[in-house]
Amino acid sequence: KELSPANPTANDLLARVIVYLGRIDEAERQAREAVELDPLSVATQFNLARVLLYAGKLDEAAAAGRKIAELQPSSSSSHRWQVLVAVQRGDGETALREAQLEPDPDFRRFELALAYYVRGDRQASDAALADLVAIGRKGLDYQIAEAYALRGETDKVFEWLQIAFDNHDGGMLSLAVDPLLRGLHDDPRYKNLLARVGLPAAL
Structure with missing residues (x-):
């Protein structure tokens, strides 16, 4: 990072590493800098959404998730963060709506298993989870x-x-x-x- 202060990849990679070590504030700063340097990058937006979710900043995490879907609608997991934010809020309807829009069929199973459970539809959640396990x-x-x-x-x-x-x-x-x-x-x-x-x- 010190060698490439204006390199979005350096910021992004550093944020990816340190967030897992619990250095969430620093990871957020690096992830935001990466997005500022390359606002059209799906990868940097994806990482920012992840860090913001872990930081508990749900509105901003959902906004970053929506940006991913806007930039690359067919991208795998492009609705993951919107689903996870809705799950954290206990909003089953939003979680289900976003999960149904997920383009990746395998991640869609995962997101549906969560969304149906939060929505209170245990049978549908069981079915989605069984598919995921399979x-x-x-x-x-x-x-x-x-x-x-x-x-x-x-x-x-x-x-x-x-x-x-x-x-x-x-x-x-x-x-x-x-x-x-x-x-x-x-x-x-x-x-x-x-x-x-x-x-x-x-x-």
């Missing part, structure tokens, strides 16, 4: 764990976090800052996983 070996192990976390099925969460860990799923980097996993923070299994991944204690 294709879970396609790199969505961590997302399956997140879906079970929302539902409060703790043993299933750890089953899938272990699978994600064994498969080197990149989602495991979010372990310390993921708002969907806050209910696990006092569980010794969670603290053990943090140590195994090499992450600091959860915020």
Whole structure:
């Protein structure tokens, strides 16, 4: 970063690393700078949305998510952050509407599993989650764990976090800052996983 102060890639990559270490304020500053330097980049907007969600700045996270969908409507996960913001707010209708717009069929299953659950439609959530589990070996192990976390099925969460860990799923980097996993923070299994991944204690 010091060598390339006007390089959006440097800002973006630094933000991606330090947010997982819990340095959210600094990550937000770097992510915002990356977007300012390259406002038409889907990658920088995506990372900004992620950081803002972890920072609890839900309005801004949703706005960054909408910008992604505007810049590249067919982009995979272009509605993910809008869904996750709505889930955090308990807004099942918005979560479902955004999930149905998700262009990636696998991430759509994940988002629908969350949205239907928040909306109170357990049967539809079960069906979406079953579909997600059926294709879970396609790199969505961590997302399956997140879906079970929302539902409060703790043993299933750890089953899938272990699978994600064994498969080197990149989602495991979010372990310390993921708002969907806050209910696990006092569980010794969670603290053990943090140590195994090499992450600091959860915020």
